Amino acid sequence: MTDDGRLVAGRYRLSQRIGSGAMGVVWTAHDERLHRTVAVKQLLLQPGLAEADTDEAKRRAMREGRIAARLQHPHAVAVYDVAEDDSQPWLIMEYLPSKSLSAVLSERGTLPPRDVASIGMQVASALAAAHNAGIVHRDIKPGNILLGDDGTVKITDFGISRATGDVTVTATGMLAGTPAYLAPEVAKGYDPGSPSDVFSLGSTLYAAIEGEPPFGLSENTIALLHKVASGKVNPPRNAGPLTALLMRLLRAEPEDRPTMAEARDALAAVANGQAAPAFTPAVVAPTHPPSWRGAPVQQPQQQAATRALTPPQGHQQAPPPNATRVDMHTPPARTASAQQPPSNHRPAAAPQYSQRPRPAAASSSLKSKKSTVYTALAIVAAAVIGIMFASMISNGGDNGTNNNAGANTSAQQTQGNEPTKQSTPPKSAGKAGQWTQAPEPSDQEALLRDYFTAAPKSASESWQMTNAKFQGRQQGGYAGYEQFWKGIQKAELVSATYDGNFFWKTEVKYTKKDGSVSIEPKGFSIKWESPNMLIETESSLGAPRSG
Structure with a gap:
């Protein structure tokens, strides 16, 4: 028939x-x-x-x-x-006369990174437009990407898979189909949002390069679902210039991923043989729970009504409970306003630094207290030098001194190799341990300049000028931070404008060891908790330009 x-x-x-x-x-x-x-x-x-x-x-x-x-x-x-x-x-x-990306991968196994970046850029451009229109795809995977015979790339099946597709839930709540390309928050049962599309695109591109999605393929869909929910992705081995970008797309937390528009621009750069721009997550504080952070999808009408209401400014929401049951049988009603804001904004977020109280103006008494502190430090330093000199004489000269220096160096190296274990950086680092009252803007600027002077020479030294929040946001922790600075010959603060509330708008000039130069607009917030003054966040304020 x-x-x-x-x-x-x-x-x-x-x-x-x-x-x-x-x-x-x-x-x-x-x-x-x-x-x-x-x-x-x-x-x-x-x-x-x-x-x-x-x-x-x-x-x-x-x-x-x-x-x-x-x-x-x-x-x-x-x-x-x-x-x-x-x-x-x-x-x-x-x-569209075409083959699906899934069919092409079945024939060829994998594709070169720049070809994958070109495919991803075209798909991301459509998805960015969809997100602007309030449409979330919800089922991005190789089978839904068509590679046209004329070289055109198109994505298909917008929204349909959620209604009747191969990731559905039966009446008993059991998952049917493969969750291999789901975002972690969706695997936990939360409502998909535009960041979920970003993750699924990253998973698809990862599979095109590595031959399988980030969490693998398994006939045991429940076990695979647990792996996806964990959000732990192994770095790709064959992605070359796409490696760092893929890991940003595949960040476990939705708010840490770039927007689809940012992903499009970065993929375009890689496709054209350029370095993908670095993204630093915006410094944000939620004003209401984004759709992917709400309660698991269980009562569609009630949830739709909840998402339609915006809590008052500054209202603190309780975190959602950990969900273990995946329920995607009946998706909640959605409105364009509740789904996705414009692509150049982070969802439901406002700059965190705007909520900090402005520091009190420095007074003459502050300068007097600082002068007293400096005098005391000078006296202590002189005493220490005297003790060291006496010790050198009593120990017979150079041998004892060299041994002590070697021990000190070893201790410092051990500290530098395990910085992520420190909740508070050493007081001797940067500007820590000096400020019992609010630092003046000139002191804050000096911290930033010291930071960029130190970083290319000693990543461990500059790392200790940052606090736990800054360190926790670094992709790959200290190892990733150190790897970045290994490629930088020199960094300098071209301009620095104080914006109040311990926040600085700057332009930083990076001279890389390959000879290339770029100038990047960046924002820095500084955290002062007496007596420590440390860098707390770094954010991108615009596209980099060549120097």
Whole structure:
């Protein structure tokens, strides 16, 4: 029995079956009204559904199809129509002569990093436009990326998979299908948001380079789901210039990932043979829980109403409970305003430094106290030098001195090799241990200049000028921080403007060891907790430019 030649919805004449999967069958068809070739997808409903569930699945498919039809982008397969024929929902889509990325990987195994970056850039451009339109894809994977015969790359199946696709939940709450490309927060049962799309894109590109997704492939979907929920990704081995960017896309915390627009620009740079720009997560404080941080998806109507309300400014929300049950059978109703803000903003966030009280103005008494501190330090230093000199004489000269110096060096090296174990940097580092009252702006600027002078020469020294919050945000911890500075010959503060509340807007000039020079606008917040003054956050304030 065949459906070749069947007329769907009185208009679309089926021609050739070109694909099938858990969610449906795809045909080429002739639109007899507009005389063009289209792709027609028959959405297959799960067998054994109750009548009410079947009706709801149909309505959901229709609704999601209409949402997807709002997006018109050169790198997204357009949805022309949603129809019902023989009690089954059908999607009428743009036809693109192509192969899926999944099929290409099955043939070739892997693709070169720059080719993968080019594919990712085109997909990310469509997804960034979708996020701006309030549309979240929710099922980015190699099978949904089409590589056109003419070199065009397009993503398909916007929103449909959530309604009827291969990651669904049965009435008993058991997951059906593979979660290999899910974001950790979705694997835990939270509502997908635009950051979830960023993670899934990263997983897809990772698979194109490494031959399998970041968490592997397993027939035991529950075990795989637990691995995804952990968010622990092994760095790719074959990604070359894409390595750092992939790891940023695959960060476990949604708020730590770049936006899709940032991902698009970085992928474009790698595709063109340039270095991907570094992203530092914005310094943010939630004003209300983002969609992916809300309660697990269990009561759609109640959750939709909750997300539609914005708590008052500064209201602190309790963290969501840890969810163990994945429930994606009925997605909550969504509105464009509740789904995704413009792509150049972090979701539901405001600059954290704006909430800090302004420091009191420095007074003459502060200067007097600082002068007293300096005098005391000078006296202590003189005493220490005298004791050391006497010790040198009593121990017979150079041998004892050299042994002590070697022991001190060894201790310092041990500290430098394990900086992440320190909750508070040593008081002797940077400007720590000197300030019993609020430092003046000139003192804060001196800290920043000392930091950039020290970092290219000794990453361990500059690391100790930062606090635990700064260190916790570094990709790869101290090892990643040290690796970055190994490639820098010189760093200097070109300009520094105090913005109040211990925040500085700066331009930093990096001279790399390969001879390239870049100037990057950066923001720094400084944390003063008597007596320590340390760098707390670093954020990007714009695109870098060549020096």
